[in-house]
Amino acid sequence: MPDGTDDLDPGSAETPTDLVGLLRQLRDRSGLSFRRIERLARAAGDNLPASTLATMLGRNTLPREELVRALTRACGESPESVDRWLAARRRLVDAAAMPPTAGPAGPEPAVLPGPPDRRPRPGLLLLAVATGAVVAIAAVLTGWWLSRPADRDGTARTGPTGTVRSAPTGDVDPGTREAGGQGATRIRVAHSGLCLSERAGRGDGQVFQASCAGAFPARSLSAPITASGGGISYLIRTDHPEFGPGCMGIREGSRKVGARVEDDYCGQEGAGEQFHLDPVESPRPGFRLRLVHSGLCVTVDHLDAEWAELVQRPCDPGHAGQVFLVEPAPPEIRPAPLR
Template sequence: MAAPQPTEATTAAEFTTALRALRMWSGLTYRQLEGKTAAHQDRLPPSTIATTLGRATLPREHFVDTFTRACGLGDDEVLLWLKTRRDIAIRATDEDDEDEPAPALGAPVRSRAPRWRRAASLLAATFVGVVGTVAVDAVVDRSAPASPSASPVVGLTIRPVGSWARVHPARTPELCLTEGRADHRAGAVAVQGSCADAPLPYAFIEPLGADVVQIQWHHPRHGIRCLAVLLGGPDRDVLEPRHECADDDPAQRFRIEPAGPPGATDVRIRPVATDLCLGPRDRATSAGAEIVQTPCSATSDQVFLIEPTAPP
C-alpha cells in the first residue's frame, strides 16, 4: 500500500493530520520511531512526536524532515512533504499580511492575529479528530477484524498499529473510561462515565509489546494524551492524561490479561509500573467514580471490557 501523500493538505491542521496518517501507515510506535530517527543521526523523543502530532499547528521543518525519513520515505517523498509544508507556511503568512490593516501613524503595531483567524484556528482544531480518522482510514485496511491469534493482545481484536476502542467496566457496560474531574485535584483524571453523555475523548489502544498497551485519548481540542498512573504524591494511584506520551514510561504502559474463561472478552488492566489492577475507587458503580490502581483481587470491579469501535 502506497504511503499517504500531503498534497491535499492546505492548512496546518490538515498537514498534521496527514503526518498522523503517515505514522499509522508506517506501523511504528513512538519508541520505534525514536530509534529510526537516531539511525538518521538525529533523535525525536516519543514525547516530542506525540506532542507535535497532537497539535493543529504547523510542525517545524526539521521535525518534518526527520519524522518522514523515520517513517520510511525516500528523498523524493521527503522533499514533497517539505515543499507542502513550506507552501502552507507561505500561504498563511500572505493571508496574515493581507488581513491585517495598516496601523495609523504613531499607533502601536498590533501583534495579535485577526479575530476571524483565531476563530478559524480553533475550528480547524475541532476537526482534527474527525479529519485525522478519515485520513487514517484511507491507509489502514479495516475491512476485516484481526483474528485473536494474530493480535498483539491475546483475546482482543487489536491491530498491530492500534485500534479505536471503548473501555467499559464489566459490571456497568453502559459506562466508559473517560475524562472527569476530582475534588482533590485541579487537573483531569480518568473516571467511569456515561458512554452516551461523554463521547470525548476518543480512546485509542496502541500495542507496545506482547499484551502491553498504551491507552491514548484523542481530543479535537486537547490533542493526543496518554493515560499514566501516578506513583507518588497526594494523588497517588489515580490515572491522569499526559501530553508527554512516552512508550518507555512504565507509568504509561498497561498489561492486558484475560479475566475469564478462554474466549471471553473480560480483561484486567494492570499498570506495568506496579502490577496492581485498575478499578473504580471504593468499588463504586456510579458515573463519575475515579479509576484507580488497587491490589488485584478476584472481585468483579476490576474486570473490564475492551470493545473495538469504528473510527470516530
C-alpha cells in the first residue's frame, strides 16, 4: 500500500481528535478487518487485540504509543512513516503538558457589594438538604435497577455495553428442518454432535467443532436473503462476549479450497458471509452450509476430533463432515436479537 503520508499527514493533527480521525482513515484505506489487523500485529510482534482497536478508534482521546505503532505497522506503513505518526502523537502529548500562556495583566475586577446577610435562611437550608437526600436515594435505586443480572423470567436487562437485551423470536423448526426464519440458533455437526465454536483466548475468530457445553459465541440466523446467484441464502450472525455482534464467513472472502471458516465483524468477508442451507437426507438428515461466493461447502475433515477446524471444500454428497443440524438454541444461551 502507499507510504501513507501523501494524503494522510499525521503532522497536520492539531488535536487528539484530529490524530484519531487520521488513524481511522488509515485503517479504512487499508481495507483490513479489526481481526485481520490483530493477526498482522501479532505476526509483527505487537499486541493489538481487535477489541482494543475498536475502542481506540471509537474515542477521541490520544491512543497509547504502542497502539499507534502496532496499527500503523499492521496497515503497511514504512518505518519512516511509523516514526512520523509517533512524532505527531508525542507532539500532542507535549502540547497537553504545557501550562497555558498567561495573558497581559488587566485591571482588578470591580467588587460589587453583596446583600447585608449572606447566611442561608433555615428554610432554604432544610430544602437543600432534603433535595440532596432525594437525589442520592434515586441514584442508588437507579444503580441497583440497572445492575440487576436478570429478571425473574431470566431475561437479562443490561449487556456489557449497557444496552437492553431480550430474548429473540422466530426459531428454526427442527421438526420440519426448515431454516426459514430469524432466531437464536445452535449449529451442530450431525456426525459428531459437536457445536460450532471459537477457541477461548485466541481472538482470531477461527471456528472449530467443540463440546456444546462451552461453545461460543451465540449464533442466530438472519432473515432470508435473495442471493445474487439465485436462491435463498442466510447470514449466520454471532454475538461474541468480547467483540460484540458479527457474522460467520470464510476468512478474507477467499474462494480457495481449504480456506478456514471464521467469525468477524459483519461486512468484512462480503459474499463470503452468505450461506445456502441445502436440506439433505444422506449420509445423515440435516443441512449443507454452501457458500454463495464460492459454491463450496463448510466441512469438518476430522469428525471424531474435538477442536477440528471448519474449512470450505467441494460439496460431496457422501461426506458426513458436511452435514449440520440447525436447531433452536437452548434458552440459556440465546443472544439478543441481532440486526
